[in-house]
Amino acid sequence: MFFKIEKTDLKTSARCGTIFTEHGEIQTPIFMPVGTCGTVKGVHTNELKNEINAQIILGNTYHLYLRPGIFIINQAGGLHKFNGWDRPILTDSGGFQVFSLAKNRKLTEEGAVFKSHIDGSKHIFSPENVVEIQRNIGADIMMAFDECTPFPCEKKYAKNSLELTNKWLQRGWKKFNETMPLYGYKQFFFPIVQGSVYPDLRIEATKFVSDIGAEGNAIGGLSVGEQKETMYEILEIMNENLPKDKPRYLMGVGTPENLLEGIERGVDMFDCVMPTRNARNGMLFTENGTINIKNEKWKNDFSPIDENGTTFVDTFYSKAYLRHLVIANEILASQISSIHNLGFYLRLMEMARNHILDGNFSTWKKAILNNIMQRI
Amino acid sequence: MFFKIEKTDLKTSARCGTIFTEHGEIQTPIFMPVGTCGTVKGVHTNELKNEINAQIILGNTYHLYLRPGIFIINQAGGLHKFNGWDRPILTDSGGFQVFSLAKNRKLTEEGAVFKSHIDGSKHIFSPENVVEIQRNIGADIMMAFDECTPFPCEKKYAKNSLELTNKWLQRGWKKFNETMPLYGYKQFFFPIVQGSVYPDLRIEATKFVSDIGAEGNAIGGLSVGEQKETMYEILEIMNENLPKDKPRYLMGVGTPENLLEGIERGVDMFDCVMPTRNARNGMLFTENGTINIKNEKWKNDFSPIDENGTTFVDTFYSKAYLRHLVIANEILASQISSIHNLGFYLRLMEMARNHILDGNFSTWKKAILNNIMQRI
Numbered sequence A, B: 001m002f003f004k005i006e007k008t009d010l011k012t013s014a015r016c017g018t019i020f021t022e023h024g025e026i027q028t029p030i031f032m033p034v035g036t037c038g039t040v041k042g043v044h045t046n047e048l049k050n051e052i053n054a055q056i057i058l059g060n061t062y063h064l065y066l067r068p069g070i071f072i073i074n075q076a077g078g079l080h081k082f083n084g085w086d087r088p089i090l091t092d093s094g095g096f097q098v099f100s101l102a103k104n105r106k107l108t109e110e111g112a113v114f115k116s117h118i119d120g121s122k123h124i125f126s127p128e129n130v131v132e133i134q135r136n137i138g139a140d141i142m143m144a145f146d147e148c149t150p151f152p153c154e155k156k157y158a159k160n161s162l163e164l165t166n167k168w169l170q171r172g173w174k175k176f177n178e179t180m181p182l183y184g185y186k187q188f189f190f191p192i193v194q195g196s197v198y199p200d201l202r203i204e205a206t207k208f209v210s211d212i213g214a215e216g217n218a219i220g221g222l223s224v225g226e227q228k229e230t231m232y233e234i235l236e237i238m239n240e241n242l243p244k245d246k247p248r249y250l251m252g253v254g255t256p257e258n259l260l261e262g263i264e265r266g267v268d269m270f271d272c273v274m275p276t277r278n279a280r281n282g283m284l285f286t287e288n289g290t291i292n293i294k295n296e297k298w299k300n301d302f303s304p305i306d307e308n309g310t311t312f313v314d315t316f317y318s319k320a321y322l323r324h325l326v327i328a329n330e331i332l333a334s335q336i337s338s339i340h341n342l343g344f345y346l347r348l349m350e351m352a353r354n355h356i357l358d359g360n361f362s363t364w365k366k367a368i369l370n371n372i373m374q375r376i
Helices: A045-050 A061-076 A079-083 A095-099 A127-137 A155-178 A199-212 A228-241 A256-264 A274-280 A312-316 A319-327 A331-358 A361-372 B045-050 B061-076 B079-083 B095-099 B127-137 B155-178 B199-212 B228-241 B256-264 B274-280 B312-316 B319-327 B331-358 B361-372
Strands: A003-008 A015-021 A024-028 A030-032 A057-059 A089-091 A105-107 A112-115 A122-125 A141-143 A188-190 A217-219 A248-250 A269-271 A283-286 A289-292 B003-008 B015-021 B024-028 B030-032 B057-059 B089-091 B105-107 B112-115 B122-125 B141-143 B188-190 B217-219 B248-250 B269-271 B283-286 B289-292
Touching (some): A024 A030, A030 A331, A057 A061, A061 A079, A061 A095, A061 A122, A061 A127, A061 B319, A079 B319, A095 A105, A095 A112, A122 A127, A127 A141, A155 A188, A199 A228, A228 A256, A274 A331, A319 B061, A331 B331, B024 B030, B057 B061, B061 B095, B061 B122, B061 B127, B217 B228, B228 B248, B256 B331, B283 B331, B312 B331, B319 B331
Parallel strands (some): A057 A089, A089 A141, A217 A248, B217 B248
Antiparallel strands (some): A003 A015, A105 A112, B105 B112
16 A cells, blocks of 8 residues: 555545655655755755654755766665665656756657756656666656646647657656666656646646556646646646545645645645745745844844744754854855754644644634744 | 863873863863854754764854844853853954955054955954953953964064064953953953964063963964974974963864874864865865865765764765765755864864873874875
């Protein structure tokens, strides 16, 4: 068994469950910190486990493929061995990064030819070789190679793109089933639903993806510039059409608000660079709203960073001290803020889970959203 | 009692002892990690205490005065309260930083007028106000305001500079004795011996400094470009002429070799940015020699960073992984390398101390120096 639903909310589609992998269980809904290059920026592995309580992290196939390279990761015995993270890892397929290379990539039926952002060297990603690469990385969950449609996107483009994504999905799924894990533990493969903001395309894509019969499914192409209300509408369509008994992963999303709205619409898994990227710019998420720690008003506020926080940085360091570190451009600022923000994201998921279990998710969500969306 | 010598080596002038402050005891010989802006770059306070075993850290008056500013530190209740470091702190006087501003500072009998490297604003440091600033920072040990002579330095310049440094010392010492600690614990004041590379000036300076009768004394103006043999000769002169019953602090020095040679010549305290600055450039110090982790040869060396190391990074992360992080310009690279290097420096001091206690310092020093100076 890969996924077990423990409880579904009565008023909404929110549910909580457990995903089972050979690197451990994941309690959903879950947020996955992004470890682009095999490291969650500024955070030690022990902090990720013991302070943040991360249950699964994400690696980026594009970045890892270029650096350190698949040969090194293979020699290490996979990414878990290489970076010392012994809990589950999910890798994306590299598609999103490659397509954001703009002029430095060319799309064909075969795959995507692209130039490395590091040294300009030429590479190709295909539905087949990204499966092989992810076999080498050793992700517990790997993703299909897809085209993430831009926004805005004309319907004709979206339709053609979806056809390509679906063809690629078939090829990737075939490759996945023809190949074996390299390191002795089971790997899973998630297809991705595309279709831009067009309900009929999304429904078509969902059917195609559902027919594949993978252990879990992902929703791609959202949070790329559309209104959040549009995203929530698409999520409702996905919620109705995706298999209910399999985990749903909303890719690259988002704000704490997005996560709660996603959970309400039956999403189980999230990832986003926001908590760490914003941390490095001095933005903190808290239960009482977001803080721009660079603001003058914090300069002599010696209260803890977050009295409700459960990581050591939350109560050990003060707002005034963190502000000083940010202004002085000290590395420690990024470290503290990243631990805080990730700790908050994981705690938010844990709270959501507990309120689903307690049967009062909606009430809680409404109350906390009011606070979270403040700027303090 | 401020300083108690526990044992002096029979063959050399190496000694070990304990310095007593109200923020705790310091076992000498000791290395003090540099926390320029109130943070040891890339290292959390808990890691500094529990992994690195730092007993005292250094703060830079120049940097802290400009940012966050003395008003903020005072409001926090001193630097210990501000940054959460509850063990001893030593602050320099700002002299060294101000003089390195080159064209952006002007020296007068009164003090030094300088422009901030941050915003170009104009400030003055005098022997008196740097005492007041260090009272506000709340350093357990504060330093006299001096001119650190450049290298090379003509004797006439060195002589005039020394006269100024000595006059400033008298004024600073007077101010120190006329003022009180602000936060309820005792502060100590160390004068600094200058005199460039001229033995007669150094002896003259030592007499002047000794007559002040402070609780400890510092040796400045070394490791500024002179040959290391010259530094060791000056240290021998200092060793003969400085009071034996008071701790000697060799400022801004240096390599592991410099530290061991300093200990052999009766030095008790050291500080240097080298372990952290070099860490940020991918250079690791180990008992077997220095490692340039960027080197191609480490790319698939999955052995621990340092098998002899006692910090968690030493055995948790591999050389290949650290190399990858350095090449990918990841923050975590600086974090890991800084913890490793500081852990090594503190461990080197602890080993030296234990071998002085065991009566075999010379033999040990000779053996370990052979290894430390290798490049591997």
